[in-house]
Amino acid sequence: MKKASIIALTLGTILTGCSAATSESVTPATVTTATSAPTPAPEVKAMSADEVNRFKEYATKLKGGTFITEAEIVNQNEAIITYADYDSLKKSKPDSTITKDDFNGYWGSGDAVNKTLMEEPIRLLREFPELNKVKLTLNHEKAHLIEVDRATTEDYFxxxxxxxxxxxxxxxxxxxxxxxxxxxxxxKKYIEKFVK
Structure with missing residues (x-):
């Protein structure tokens, strides 16, 4: 019992001494957290008025350009292209001499729908460096929609x-x-991946 008391007293003294030494010699650690400034969004390039006008002229030269009823730039760097269905085309361009057979023959031949949906957005992104996104709707038998941006296109190809x-x-x-x-x-692979 005497031995246990001595051990307890010795341990108590040692622990008290350690805690006293610790409180005098150790300063609390300062926690520093590195906060980085938010990464700025990539610079959005705006198309100049001249480039927008050039785009409107260029759009008429796209595959099936005769059937385009809308070719606009929105948000200063996004293209909206709409290929109308036959009835909408006739309402939009009443003087057009295109017949329903011409319309169906054009889009029904070979791979015309897929060619247009794949190739024309890429062509536009190549031709207009400030253009960031292309949304193209082609209406033949159903509405085919593709919306691709520059980064996705560059990554895919x-x-x-x-x-x-x-x-x-x-x-x-x-x-x-x-x-x-x-x-x-x-x-076919591209259409399966990107066309809605």
Whole structure:
């Protein structure tokens, strides 16, 4: 019993001494947290008035341009393209000489719908470096909708559209996009992934 009392007293003294030493020699740790400033959003490029006008002219030259009833730039860098169904086309362009057979023959031939849905948004993004997004609706038998942005397109095709735009020889365009991806099989994959 005497031995247990001595051990308890010794331990008590040691622990008291340690806690006293600790409170005198140790200062509380300062916790620093690194807060980073929010990452700024990527700079949104706005299309100039001249580029918007050029876009409107260019849109008429897209595949099936005769059937386009809307070609607008919204939010300064997003294109909206609408290919009308036959009835809407006739209301929008009453002087048009296109017959219903012409309309159905154009879209019903080969792979015309898929070609337009895949190729024309890419063409627009290549041609207009400030353009960030293309929303294209093609109305034939049903409404086909594709909405793609520059980053998604570049990632999918593993290309830089600004570099392709800068190449005036069009070699990059042909070698990196057209020859690789503008095939029936590649269009089918693309359509399955992006068309709603």
């Amino acid at each position: 593993k290309v830089n559209l600004s570099e392709i735009h800068a190449d005036k020889s069009n070699e990059k365009w042909r070698n990196e996009i057209v020859n690789k991806f503008f095939t029936k099989d590649e269009r």
